[in-house]
Structure formats: C-alpha cells, structure tokens
Amino acid sequence: MFISDEKKKMFRTALVYLGVTVFCALLGAIYELFSHGVYSYFMIYSFAFPLLMGTAPYLILVYLPLGTPNVHARMLCHAGVATLTVGSIARGILDIYGTANTLWFFYPVAGGALFIAGICFAAATCKKNKKDS
Amino acid sequence: MKKSLFPLIFGIILAAFTAYFMLDTFVIERVFDVPTEEYDYALFGRNGQETETASGETGALASAQTSPDARTEETSPDAPAATPTESEKTPESAGVPAPETLGGDETPDESATPSPAPTTGETDGDAIAAPFTAQPVIGENSYTDEHVAIFLSEELFSDTTVHIADVYLSSAEYLKTAFAHGKYGRNVKATTSEIAKENGAIFAVNGDFYGARMWGYVLRNGQLYRSSSSGGEDLAIYPDGSFEIINERTVKASTLKEKNAWQVLSFGPALLIDGEVSVKRSEEVGQAMASNPRTAIGIVDKLHYIFIVSDGRVTESKGLSLYELAYYMKEKGAVTAYNLDGGGSSTMYFCGRIVNTVSSGKTNDERSISDIVYIG
Numbered sequence: 120m121f122i123s124d125e126k127k128k129m130f131r132t133a134l135v136y137l138g139v140t141v142f143c144a145l146l147g148a149i150y151e152l153f154s155h156g157v158y159s160y161f162m163i164y165s166f167a168f169p170l171l172m173g174t175a176p177y178l179i180l181v182y183l184p185l186g187t188p189n190v191h192a193r194m195l196c197h198a199g200v201a202t203l204t205v206g207s208i209a210r211g212i213l214d215i216y217g218t219a220n221t222l223w224f225f226y227p228v229a230g231g232a233l234f235i236a237g238i239c240f241a242a243a244t245c246k247k248n249k250k251d252s
Numbered sequence: 253m254k255k256s257l258f259p260l261i262f263g264i265i266l267a268a269f270t271a272y273f274m275l276d277t278f279v280i281e282r283v284f285d286v287p288t289e290e291y292d293y294a295l296f297g298r299n300g301q302e303t304e305t306a307s308g309e310t311g312a313l314a315s316a317q318t319s320p321d322a323r324t325e326e327t328s329p330d331a332p333a334a335t336p337t338e339s340e341k342t343p344e345s346a347g348v349p350a351p352e353t354l355g356g357d358e359t360p361d362e363s364a365t366p367s368p369a370p371t372t373g374e375t376d377g378d379a380i381a382a383p384f385t386a387q388p389v390i391g392e393n394s395y396t397d398e399h400v401a402i403f404l405s406e407e408l409f410s411d412t413t414v415h416i417a418d419v420y421l422s423s424a425e426y427l428k429t430a431f432a433h434g435k436y437g438r439n440v441k442a443t444t445s446e447i448a449k450e451n452g453a454i455f456a457v458n459g460d461f462y463g464a465r466m467w468g469y470v471l472r473n474g475q476l477y478r479s480s481s482s483g484g485e486d487l488a489i490y491p492d493g494s495f496e497i498i499n500e501r502t503v504k505a506s507t508l509k510e511k512n513a514w515q516v517l518s519f520g521p522a523l524l525i526d527g528e529v530s531v532k533r534s535e536e537v538g539q540a541m542a543s544n545p546r547t548a549i550g551i552v553d554k555l556h557y558i559f560i561v562s563d564g565r566v567t568e569s570k571g572l573s574l575y576e577l578a579y580y581m582k583e584k585g586a587v588t589a590y591n592l593d594g595g596g597s598s599t600m601y602f603c604g605r606i607v608n609t610v611s612s613g614k615t616n617d618e619r620s621i622s623d624i625v626y627i628g
Contacts, residue, residue, distance in 0.1 A: 156544065219466050
C-alpha cells in the first residue's frame with residue numbers, strides 16, 4: 120500500500136494523532152457532562168488541534184506526493200500541536216471554573232510559533248527531499 | 253540533539269509549566285499590597301471616634317468592623333447584661349450562635365419573634381418604618397436590634413427552594429463586605445461561614461468572588477482595591493443605601509470612588525433596573541446555560557434589601573435561570589437587583605449556621621471564596 124517506510128511512519132503518526140483526537144473529544148465530553156451546564160468552547164473543541172494539525176496533514180503527506188518533512192520539522196510541529204492542545208484544555212478548565220490567568224497566553228503564542236516554525240521547516244525540507252528523490 | 257531527547261525535554265517543560273499554571277490559578281496565594289490608610293465612616297457622617305482601619309495584616313477590614321457586641325455596647329450602653337438562667341434555652345440549642353459568635357449581650361428568644369414591635373429608624377433625616385428593636389432579639393429565622401432587622405423565609409419557586417432574607421437597616425454602614433482572612437488577593441479563600449464568623453456577621457451571603465478573576469472593579473467599604481475594567485455590569489451601593497447599576501465600559505472606578513461609593517460588586521448581570529427585568533430569557537453568566545444555585549441582592553425600598561439564595565444541582569431543587577431569578581426578585585418587590593457569584597459558591601449564612609443547601613448537597617461542604625456581603 121505504501122511506497123516507503125517513511126510513508127508508513129507518517130501513517131502511524133496520523134493514527135497516533137487520531138487517538139489523541141478521540142481522547143480530547145472524550146475528555147471534553149466527560150468534563151462538560153459534570154460541569155453543571157457551564158461550557159467552554161476551548162474544552163469542547165480541544166480535539167480540533169490534533170485532528171486538523173496532526174491527523175489531517177499527515178494523511179495528506181501519506182497520500183499526496185508532497186515529499187517528506189525531516190525529523191526536526193516534525194518535532195517542532197508535534198511540540199506546537201501539543202502546546203496548543205494542552206492550552207485549549209487548560210483554558211477550558213479555567214472557563215468552566217470561571218477564572219482567568221494571563222499566563223495562559225503562553226500556550227497560543229508558543230504553540231503557534233512552534234507549529235509555524237515546523238511548517239516552514241517542513242516546507243523547506245519537503246522540497247529538498249522531493250528534489251533528491 | 254538525539255531524536256528522542258527533544259520530545260522528552262519538551263514534554264517535561266510543558267508539563268511543568270502547566271502544573272505551575274494550574275497552581276498559580278487555583279492554589280498559590282498572592283496577597284496584594286493595598287494601602288493600609290486609615291479610613292473612617294465619614295461617608296456616613298460619623299465622628300472621628302469611630303475611625304477604623306480599612307485593611308491590615310490581621311484582617312482589619314473585616315475584624316475591625318463593628319461586631320454585634322460592639323454595636324450593642326455602642327448603641328445601648330445602659331443595656332443590662334443578659335444573665336442566662338437554667339430555664340433559658342442555650343443559644344446553641346435554640347439554633348442561634350454561641351455568645352462568642354453573636355455577642356453575650358443578646359437575649360436569645362426561643363419564641364423566634366418574627367415581628368417585634370416596630371420602631372422608627374432615622375436615616376438622613378428621613379423616617380422609615382422598620383421593625384427595629386431597642387435590644388437584640390434573636391429568633392430562629394429572625395434578628396432585630398436597634399439598627400438591623402433580618403427576617404428569613406423559604407419558598408418553592410419553579411421546582412427550586414429559594415431562601416429569602418428581608419433586611420431592614422437604619423444605615424447602609426451595616427451593609428458591609430469582607431475579604432477572606434481580611435486580605436485582598438488572589439487565591440485568598442475561606443468559606444462564607446468562616447469569613448462571616450471572623451467578622452461577627454449576623455447575616456452573610458457569598459460575594460462576587462473577585463479573586464477568581466483578574467479584572468473587574470473591587471471597591472469595598474469605601475476603599476478602592478482594583479480598578480481594571482472587565483467591561484461588565486457592576487452594582488454600586490452608596491452611603492445613603494441606594495443601588496445603581498453601572499457599566500465598567502462607561503464608568504471608571506475612580507469616578508465611583510469620587511462619588512463616594514460604599515461598595516461595588518462586580519459579577520452580574522443586573523437582574524432588575526428600575527423595576528424592570530433586565531436579563532433576557534436566554535442570558536446567562538459567562539458560559540453557564542442551565543438552572544443553577546444563585547445568589548442575588550436587591551433593594552426594595554430605602555434601606556430595605558432582599559437577599560436571595562436558591563438551591564440547585566440537587567435532586568430536591570433544580571436551581572434557577574437568571575431570568576427566573578430576575579422575575580422572582582421582581583415578584584418580591586425589588587426595584588434594582590443584581591446577580592452575585594452562584595453555583596457552588598452560593599451560600600447564605602445566618603447567626604452561625606448555613607441556611608441553604610450548598611450545591612454538593614452537604615451543609616458542611618461549602619466552597620471557599622474570596623469575599624462576602626454581610627450585615628453586621
């Protein structure tokens with residue numbers, strides 16, 4: 120089915136992200152169930168980060184001939200998605216409790232920066248890998 | 253760097269930061285430096301003898317407030333000390349607090365006289381008819397003295413148990429607020445009953461939980477502590493006892509201070525303005541969308557207030573929506589009413605006991621909060 124081990128690896132990564140997506144969706148649903156009708160979009164939609172920034176891009180890379188990002192680019196993207204997902208859940212907890220903390224802005228800033236850096240790095244390495252192949 | 257080392261190090265950093273973030277939000281106590289200037293009751297035209305410290309290490313804001321003991325002594329210097337006899341029921345068995353809580357000068361009244369002989373309270377030259385009594389009279393659901401009259405009742409409304417406190421005051425100076433442990437800060441918390449006892453409160457409800465938020469005006473007992481705007485609606489209470497709903501977008505905290513506001517509570521929304529319901533049926537606090545335990549304060553007439561705490565999240569009582577609460581307040585005759593922190597925070601305290609069923613369903617499982625509104 121896959122032409123290379125790299126593609127197999129990326130498919131496995133997409134599956135891992137899918138698992139994280141399911142975990143986040145379940146966590147959000149359970150948290151909302153016990154929050155006495157108080158809800159937070161950050162908690163409900165925390166699953167969107169691993170789904171849209173993890174599973175989807177990796178599946179695209181598996182099935183489309185876009186090349187393979189190198190390991191450093193992938194690491195940066197993983198770090199970005201993890202930061203954004205954790206930040207979303209943390210914000211959801213705060214929202215439901217009815218509080219706030221300015222330190223929260225670390226999550227979107229750091230997570231966004233890491234992910235964008237990863238994407239830029241990936242774009243560069245994908246091009247190079249494609250040329251090499 | 254080894255391939256496996258980056259995720260490990262990053263994971264540790266992210267977990268450590270998140271742990272600190274959560275501790276900082278919910279646990280780490282931060283007491284903010286506030287001016288410990290002396291402030292007196294000049295707002296009420298009192299003389300310098302009654303100057304009190306507004307804040308301090310030992311919870312001066314709270315503990316320096318006039319306790320029922322002090323007030324009794326102050327206002328009734330000739331009052332004879334009550335000498336309990338064996339035939340008299342002890343305060344504890346009568347369902348009222350011990351003498352050290354309410355003061356030894358009270359005369360616990362087992363018959364729980366809810367409507368003692370009315371007297372007239374003089375305030376700012378206007379005579380108001382209020383059921384004050386020369387001596388403190390404590391019933392199971394009532395308290396009256398020279399300046400304060402409180403009558404508790406309970407009703408079922410919309411499948412919800414609602415606790416109502418009708419409060420008459422001779423002056424708004426008896427409508428006070430207090431911080432947990434007398435300290436202004438984040439995560440400085442204590443239960444409503446603890447704060448009430450620390451301050452010798454006769455009656456108390458939870459406040460606006462200012463410590464859970466980083467924005468919203470905090471002006472208490474005439475002193476401004478926080479002036480960062482949340483953009484929401486606040487309740488301003490003035491020395492003449494009147495209520496005003498203000499919006500933090502349009503009214504600065506300094507303006508309220510200049511107008512000599514006595515208390516400013518920042519939670520909301522306003523339930524009633526000029527006797528009209530000011531919340532929509534679908535409106536809720538933040539992202540809450542269900543019936544919940546609620547706490548609200550309203551003014552019925554000059555120096556006549558109503559406090560409401562509704563039970564919720566328990567099988568016997570579903571809780572109220574904001575609209576239902578506003579409608580109920582209107583039904584009770586309130587003209588201006590304001591929603592305070594609710595949910596697990598909703599607590600009504602009276603004479604040493606918790607009146608409502610807190611949302612956990614256990615009376616001894618109160619949520620720790622930042623502040624209370626109390627009568628004392």
